[in-house]
Amino acid sequence: MGPVRRSSAITHTPVWLHRGDITAFAADVIVNAANSSLLGGGGVDGAIHRVGGPQILRETRRLRSASLRDGLPAGQATATNAGDLPARWVVHTVGPVYSTDDDRSEVLRSCHRESVALAEKLGARTIAFPAVSTGAYGWPVEDAAGIAVAAVREAIRGTHIERVTFVLQGDEAFEAFTAALAR
Numbered sequence: 001m002g003p004v005r006r007s008s009a010i011t012h013t014p015v016w017l018h019r020g021d022i023t024a025f026a027a028d029v030i031v032n033a034a035n036s037s038l039l040g041g042g043g044v045d046g047a048i049h050r051v052g053g054p055q056i057l058r059e060t061r062r063l064r065s066a067s068l069r070d071g072l073p074a075g076q077a078t079a080t081n082a083g084d085l086p087a088r089w090v091v092h093t094v095g096p097v098y099s100t101d102d103d104r105s106e107v108l109r110s111c112h113r114e115s116v117a118l119a120e121k122l123g124a125r126t127i128a129f130p131a132v133s134t135g136a137y138g139w140p141v142e143d144a145a146g147i148a149v150a151a152v153r154e155a156i157r158g159t160h161i162e163r164v165t166f167v168l169q170g171d172e173a174f175e176a177f178t179a180a181l182a183r
Helices: 043-052 054-065 105-122 141-156 171-182
Strands: 009-012 015-019 029-034 077-081 089-094 126-129 163-168
Touching (some): 015 171, 029 043, 029 105, 043 054, 054 077, 105 126, 141 163, 141 171, 163 171
Parallel strands (some): 015 163, 029 089, 029 126
Antiparallel strands (some): 009 015
16 A cells, blocks of 8 residues: 555635645735734745735835834734735734743634734635744644634634635644644
């Protein structure tokens, strides 16, 4: 018997999982796991700024000079154009840094709810999410997956959103989101 092949996409319509690079994924909205400065950084944030090009940075600087002078607070969302990404908009959200002393689960839920609400307001039908807060912010991926999937399922009820895809890199994230989607 040959090796077991793993699917690169799993669905529980309208919530899907896809293994790959979010900057190459076509959707109306790509969600950016941003830092509060909105000016780029590492991980998903840096990749979105690099691939999206200078148009995204111009818009985030405009936001910082106007309505978001102090940056974007954790749990909230704002939007810019998508520049060179295969999307119409980037919705930037700032996830919480994981803490064993302080339960910040509601802030992580808010990232997903606010991103869906903003995508709906923009007229989006499809959204691509990364695994918010699981990189440099240290949130355990199994816990973050459960929070993210439940929050998105709740947030899309009654909207015009047709599909939300969690675009994940690596086996650990894909398996954690697969388990969360099965619940």
